[in-house]
Amino acid sequence: MTLLQKLEGGMTCATAKSLVDLGEAFGYLLKDGDIVALRGDLGVGKTTFTKGIAKALGIADSVTSPTFNIMIQYIGMINLMHIDAYRLDDCECLEVWDYVQRPCVIVIEWPERLVELQKNITHDLRITIRKNEKRWIILKMLNKKIL
Ligand SMILES: Nc1ncnc2c1ncn2[C@@H]1O[C@H](COP(=O)(O)OP(=O)(O)OP(=O)(O)O)[C@@H](O)[C@H]1O
Ligand SMILES: [Mg+2]
Numbered sequence: 001m002t003l004l005q006k007l008e009g010g011m012t013c014a015t016a017k018s019l020v021d022l023g024e025a026f027g028y029l030l031k032d033g034d035i036v037a038l039r040g041d042l043g044v045g046k047t048t049f050t051k052g053i054a055k056a057l058g059i060a061d062s063v064t065s066p067t068f069n070i071m072i073q074y075i076g077m078i079n080l081m082h083i084d085a086y087r088l089d090d091c092e093c094l095e096v097w098d099y100v101q102r103p104c105v106i107v108i109e110w111p112e113r114l115v116e117l118q119k120n121i122t123h124d125l126r127i128t129i130r131k132n133e134k135r136w137i138i139l140k141m142l143n144k145k146i147l
Contacts, residue, residue: 007139023052032103040127
């Protein structure tokens with residue numbers, strides 16, 4: 001079974017470190033143009049998972065929560081555009097494509113608040129908290145490739 005197949009069935013992460021490691025393993029499977037949606041409540045681990053993705057893309061900077069900046073681009077072998085749409089107003093548009101430097105993967109926290117990228121999401125992940133702070137993460141592959 002591949003990692004994507006396992007994630008489609010749902011996986012458990014007992015610690016923040018294991019969520020970073022899973023993000024890294026997942027990140028190696030990403031390619032230019034992929035758009036990853038990360039859904040789940042405040043503090044569930046979306047940014048933690050993104051730290052792992054950044055590691056896989058060859059990004060040396062440490063990824064922090066972009067809540068106050070909304071969107072931050074990190075330069076790596078593949079660049080990472082990290083968006084946290086939590087504070088966006090309805091229908092606000094970021095014109096993300098004007099800012100991305102290819103090759104680039106886009107990761108969006110709170111994707112339901114950013115209409116412009118929704119139809120192009122390639123990987124849709126949801127994280128939930130289970131007993132004893134364990135995280136459950138499940139993937140829906142959308143297989144829609146942009147550009
Ligand atoms: N099993 C676990 N997996 C992941 N994170 C965990 C786990 N147990 C505890 N944590 C903690 O939960 C927090 C997750 O924070 P993180 O910033 O990643 O959440 P977030 O989903 O990005 O929140 P926000 O919506 O506010 O951006 C971290 O402080 C992390 O240490
Ligand atoms: Mg976050």
